[in-house]
Amino acid sequence: MAVFTEVSLADAQALVDRLGLGPVTALRGIASGIENTNYFVTTERGEWVLTLFERLTHEQLPFYLHLMKHLAGRGIPVPDPQADASGEILHTVCGKPAALVDKLSGGHQLAPSVWHCRQVGQMLARMHLAGRDYPRHQPNLRGLSWWIETVPVVVPHMDESTRRLIEDELAFQRHLAETAGYQALPRGPVHADLFRDNVMFDGLPGHEKLTGFFDFYFAGVDTWLFDLAVCLNDWCIDLPTGRLDEDRASAMVAAYDAECPLSADELRLLPAMMRAGALRFWTSRLWDFHLPREASMLKPHDPTHFERVLRERVANPWHWMRG
Numbered sequence: 001m002a003v004f005t006e007v008s009l010a011d012a013q014a015l016v017d018r019l020g021l022g023p024v025t026a027l028r029g030i031a032s033g034i035e036n037t038n039y040f041v042t043t044e045r046g047e048w049v050l051t052l053f054e055r056l057t058h059e060q061l062p063f064y065l066h067l068m069k070h071l072a073g074r075g076i077p078v079p080d081p082q083a084d085a086s087g088e089i090l091h092t093v094c095g096k097p098a099a100l101v102d103k104l105s106g107g108h109q110l111a112p113s114v115w116h117c118r119q120v121g122q123m124l125a126r127m128h129l130a131g132r133d134y135p136r137h138q139p140n141l142r143g144l145s146w147w148i149e150t151v152p153v154v155v156p157h158m159d160e161s162t163r164r165l166i167e168d169e170l171a172f173q174r175h176l177a178e179t180a181g182y183q184a185l186p187r188g189p190v191h192a193d194l195f196r197d198n199v200m201f202d203g204l205p206g207h208e209k210l211t212g213f214f215d216f217y218f219a220g221v222d223t224w225l226f227d228l229a230v231c232l233n234d235w236c237i238d239l240p241t242g243r244l245d246e247d248r249a250s251a252m253v254a255a256y257d258a259e260c261p262l263s264a265d266e267l268r269l270l271p272a273m274m275r276a277g278a279l280r281f282w283t284s285r286l287w288d289f290h291l292p293r294e295a296s297m298l299k300p301h302d303p304t305h306f307e308r309v310l311r312e313r314v315a316n317p318w319h320w321m322r323g
Contacts, residue, residue: 004054005037005094012041012050015093015100018084021045032197036217037096040103047103049079049214052096056217061097063138064216065089067131067189068101074130076123077212079104104212106202114251117235119210120199121252124191124231125259127213128224131189140192140220144177147283154286162307166286169279169310176272181265182223190227193218195234225266228256229273230280233309242308244318253320271317278313282306 013024022044030038030049037052053061065081069089072080079101081089091098109116139145151170155163176182191198191213198215201208236249253270256262262270285303292300 005052005096007037007039007050007052007094011093012039015050015091015098016041016043018091019082019100020085021048021082021100041100048082048100049103050093050098050100051217052093052098053217054096056097058090058097060138060141061090061099063136064219065099066136067134067219068216070134071127071130076127076130077104077210078127078216079212079214101214104200104214106200106208106211108197108199109201109208110196112196112235112248113206114248115206116201116208116210117248117252118255119201120194120231120235121228121255122259123210123213124194124228125256127191128186128188128227129260134189138220140190140218140222140226142192142218142280142284143220143222144173147173147279150283150287154283154290157286157290165307165310166279166282169275169314172272173276173279176269176276181269184263184265185223185225185269186263186266187221187223189219190222190224191216191219192222192227192230194227194231223273224260225262225270225273226276228253229270229277232274233277233281233306233313237309237312239305242305242310242312244312244316246318249318250320254323257322267320271313271319274318275310275313278306278310282310 007027009024009027012027016024024041024043026042028040030040036054039050041048041050068078068081071078082100083089089099091100147170151166155166158166193215194213199213200211202211203209232249232252236245236252237243238245282303285301285306288300289303
């Protein structure tokens, strides 16, 4: 969907030479994502993903890249940023901050079953636990503060009904964030964008194994529950309607709980966090849709999808109970 910066073969080769990965044999733009420029890079030593960061700065990026290094070192299947001879994993390509990571095997599972959702819940919990001792700190840059800033920018483009919904939900989330129960929720580094197209599976149909999480460039420190809620809102719904598939949702939460037991506050606040996850992505899609940037392959996501999801989460809150 998006290539903001054109990268030549010579540009890619210059980086690969610094990393000692051999001659580049193929370079191809990746038609996904609306935040960064991504290319597949093939060399004699393997396949890689080159990312040029269009919004994130050199100062912000060490949090994300070193988080991936940290998780990879603890056995979590994530792309591993490649270092140069001095150990640097943040590079510059075409004047933009850039990283080269190993390409995960397999493909996306865009029609997930209970089997896939169970694996995502399990690995999400393991990832949260593995990140507990990560020393760097950066807030979720698309968290509550960003919603407060961005909702007033998008509401002039909305009709009365949708404006009322988004403003009411923002007020609800602002109140929730001040409560003792919310402030007691476990926190740490979260992915914050773990949709179906950011997870890889490999293997025979019906028996695929999760091979990795990727695209950590919305990661930040937030509640673990928010991360789980974002997953539920994508992996465990009927996409056309936004309705929750309770079998898939129960499988994901039970698998998470088995690895990282949910607290009483987490169980109580899960419905509210699912609303928060819907608000976050509705807001960002409205922003991308109404205030787009130029890109050679840019197609913003439909914002009405997460409007439907939010309406469903408000009308039909879902509570998970241990069996």
